[in-house]
Amino acid sequence: MLAEIKNVSKTHESNGNTIQALDNINFSVEDNDFICIVGPSGCGKSTLLRIIVGLERPTSGEVLFKGEPISTDNPKVAMVFQNFALFPWLNVTENIELVLEPLELRGKKAENKACKYIKAVGLDGFEKVYPRELSGGMKQRVGFARALAVEPVLLCMDEPFSSLDALTSQNLKDELLMLWADTSMPPDAVIMVTHNIEEAVYMANRIIILSPRPGKVVADLRIGLERPRNRKDPEFYRWVDKVYSLIV
Amino acid sequence: MIFPKATISEIIGLLEAVNDSGGIEDAARLAADFDLDLQEILPSIDGAELLGFAVVTDGNIELTADARKLLDSGIRERKNIIREKVAGAEIIKELRNKLLESEDHRMKKEDALKFVQERISSDDIESYFRIIINWTRHAGLIGYNSDAEEICLMAKA
């Protein structure tokens, strides 16, 4: 078992009202899990992801990573952001080297590692380019390369494709799955939050469905589709329909 | 000459979608699948055609053998195929030759813009320039240094 989400609840205070965002969430993450968390907007799925990576504390319950309570800066857990979150004053390589420095990787070592993951996501040729010159697809590739460069065991992604145009996100999803299929590459497990059900069925081998506020686990499905998956396949659509029916 | 305003990522995304439909798909239906207007995917279709990855007849997009090879390859191998194809595009071939002729294999951005303007007449030459650089960087052929504002040939990796 890689990670365990145990009895996690979260309430927000706003204007004196308490709003319950998450209600007693339980599940565990195993090796080779590609989990997509889906649910209607406002069900607290992004909050849940932030709790899993340690950016927020749950009101009650806990998140264990390899048996230990999660800490925010755990290098074995890395995060990919919806709006890329790249530093505009650092070029592609520097953006990646920045996250290697806390791991005591500097100079040539850091350069080699950054280079390795730049190549892995197909960014070679863009090493010295600043984020503002990159298209959305390229920016998110940097986001992937940065997260992979710390060689995490668990990769967490918050709506990584929703800021991209449709065709680019199609391309990036396929490339991400290629990286996932490559067993020599980190991570061992992925948790991805998305509002797009087809995307979830296309990517995941496990889908966790949350209910509207307060978010509760409604279903935890294993997607038995073969890879590579085809969106035009009737079997694919049966799965999409099934997830839809559980959400509404 | 027209040059399609589509990034390499968009073009590959389009090819993947056509591949899902069995290698041939109606352009309008494809657009509808993505909740897009036909107008919005046209540049990507033109780009796929220009790079020899697709043939368009009567509004049907059909993948070429090269496209299938591209889609069956991993990220590293894809880069090589793209490199070959982008190098074959007319305007990029000319630009490379011009850079090869020049002494230090460099060119000022304004000269490059002029070069592009001569071939693609447009009042939005800047965005064509960005797309061309997107292609050539992807292919590892021509890079652009935004601090020095100049383009240069990239050393073969």
Next chain:
Amino acid sequence: MKKGYFILLIIIFLISVTLGFYFFDFFDFPEIELLPYYAVSSFMRMGIAYFLALCFALSYGYIAATNDAAKKLMLPVLDVLQSVPILGFFPAAVLLFINIIPGRPGVELASVFLIFTSMAWNMAFGVYESLTMIPKDLVEASDSFGIRGWQRLESLTLPVCVPKLVYNSVMSWSAGWFFLVASEIISSGSETHTLPGIGSFLIETTYSGKIALMLVGLSVLIIMILLLELFIWKPMQSWADKFTFDYSGEKKPGEFIFSTRILKNSFKLIFETFSKIMVVLYIVFHKFKLLKTILKSFSFIVLFSTIAYLTYIFVNSLIKLILILPPDAYSIPLAIVYSFLRLGVTYIICVAWTIPAAYYIAKNKKASSYLMPLMEVVASIPAIALFPVIVLFFIRYGDMEIAAVILILLGMQWYLLFNLIAGVKTIPGDMENVAASFGIKGKLYWKKVILPAMFPSFVTGSITAWGGGWNTLIVAEYIVFKGQEFHLFGIGYLLDKATFGTPDSGMVILSVISMTVTIIILNKLIWQPLYRKALSKYKFD
């Protein structure tokens, strides 16, 4: 909520202290009876100057934004005007006004003029910027609905200026208070013209050693500033919010202790009346071609003759200067170096404390809830009003140099601090998340994340801080206290000496010109390239 209460609390405290002095005659000063009259006079000066600045800003900005040919001349002129140390020109302006209109009206006019010059330029830039940044779709929309001419003026042109005008008005008023204090006592040569007002009251009481009285005056000034803040600027800012193009829909936290609807409605009424008047003027202007030509030629003649007159004076004195260079002229370069070093040292002190302070205040919600209003209150006190006290203290117990540095610090630091706080607050939350989740902290966090993120606001803050610094320099390097002269060598001293000590109009002009040139060179060489770099490389999308 808290901020409003806080400011109100300070006001009540100051009022009760002041009233205490007033009624219980702790000190038997007859002058205290005149304080309300002084306060009202000063306020009137500010109000008139502001109204003129507003009219100037609207017309100047409008013409610059709509007339391409005019723009080429108007923008650089505005740029130069903005970088001129206004205080330096003041004595010359006073002489001019007194020559044209003798007696108190002339002095009043000079004072209003000085305050005007401290208010007008940034507002004009604000109007220009808002007009050039109207989203294209809005212009197209109004075109497609056939909204033209006066209708467009009422429905689009005036409203878009509101947010920046309000923001710049606040800036202008705080600059205005500074110059108000400076402008109410005007010495030209052997003559000293004193205008009744809170500024002259402060300076006179200090120099005659009536410190308690001066403190009462100071609290009256602060009360005025805070009342304006509470009842005019804050409600006006929240009223202006509805004119912004920001559709993010995020509501700003209410900072008010009372309902501002009545105030907001009155702003609305004033604004509507104002725009109605503008519209009527516009229609009249366009209907009667004759009137238009007459007005145009009239304003042209006025403009032309003023420029001609000023150029005449300028060239005349310049020629005189070149023929007989004043002996002090040779010490100008060295004086500029001295002043520059003085500013530089102060600036380094500013930077050293404001960067960590801004980060702390912006990041600490609890601390900032009481620190911010406190800082704003302290910052609202015009530095110049405190100067006499500081000088008094340091002449007795220390060194004039320290007094000058402290005064310049007061004139510089707030610009930097508030800009930096705003800068830290605009750092996207995701950037913090990246830093937290990838374990970027300590030195690395400051070097690669926070400092670069603060860079744009650091540059804008520094530009205004240096502008404030040069102006403060003029009052900081030379002071006459109880008939005794104290000074520090520098360009401000040379200027003041030529104005107040041994009058020498040639030296005044030379010092102001060399100061202006220095400022412009510094702007072109240092700040503008940095600003461009900040915009291109360090801005978040």
